Amino acid sequence: MDGTLVDTEPYWMAAETALVESFGGSWTHEDALQLVGSGLLDSAVILQNAGVAMEPEAIVSHLTDVVQESLRTQGVPFRPGARELLRDLREAGIPTGLVTMSLRRMALNVVELIEFEAFDIVVAGDDVDNPKPHPEPYLQAAALLDVDIAEVIVIEDSPTGVRAGLASGALTLAVPHIVPLDHLGAHELWSTLAGRGADDLTDLFDSSTAVTGATR
CATH class of the missing domain: 1.10.150.240 (Putative phosphatase; domain 2)
Structure with a gap:
């Protein structure tokens, strides 16, 4: 978040x-x-x-x-392209979850300020025993969404978040903001979410599947 x-x-x-x-x-x-x-x-x-x-x-x-x-x-300063990407994912029927180490009460407060139902589930810091970089937050989110973690794309802006995504087994997309994420092993690095849509994530997942074969 x-x-x-x-x-x-x-x-x-x-x-x-x-x-x-x-x-x-x-x-x-x-x-x-x-x-x-x-x-x-x-x-x-x-x-x-x-x-x-x-x-x-x-x-x-x-x-x-x-x-x-x-x-x-x-006010709530939304990151460039974030709400637009979420809306496109919703319209495409792709399940979405918010995984944050902030407290649930704060996460829900932010979610309520989005003008549409952006997430199917929320996993917050007080919902898990082990915070990022442990994989538990993302594994719990996948379980709540009833999807295989190997079919999930994690979007992260922090080193601990990227490590959590990778440790969970999800395809991990790094979008740096305040700190660099170049050498953490993320599957993909985008400079921004602006101009990105559901098709871009689908293409990313498909290209990763083509490269890794049966492992994803």
Whole structure:
């Protein structure tokens, strides 16, 4: 969600910076980059190490509240081409799921702001025992969609997300936003989703199947 569907990473980074500084610490852009795509509890431990004297669950709740307030007051900056691709997939009858390490309440809040029913299912950070880069989030999504993970295309913008997609056995498409994804082994790398549609994903899947044969 964050960085692939919506450009909320600046909101998260601002919330992290304010929280660390409120405890007398410092938080750089480079510090924030290491949390991109990570599970929130894992991120909370890193923030504790930066001086935030709060329990991990309290840190997650606080950051989620701050980012949700930013979404309410500053708007939801959708990533280029994301909504258009989702609409085309829906019209093509292709099942879609949102897999995010944000809390479910935040994920549903963002989904509700899309002007059509964009997803069949949502798997959030508090729905799984093991966050990305573990494959569990994507395997759970495939099970909820009742599809074979080998027939899934994962679209990711973060290193942890790409690793999760690859570990799950899905065809993994990297679309970098804040951090580079060039050398992570993604099956395909697109610079943007703008101008892309269901046919592009179908072609990507078909070409991958042709190359890997019976393995996909």
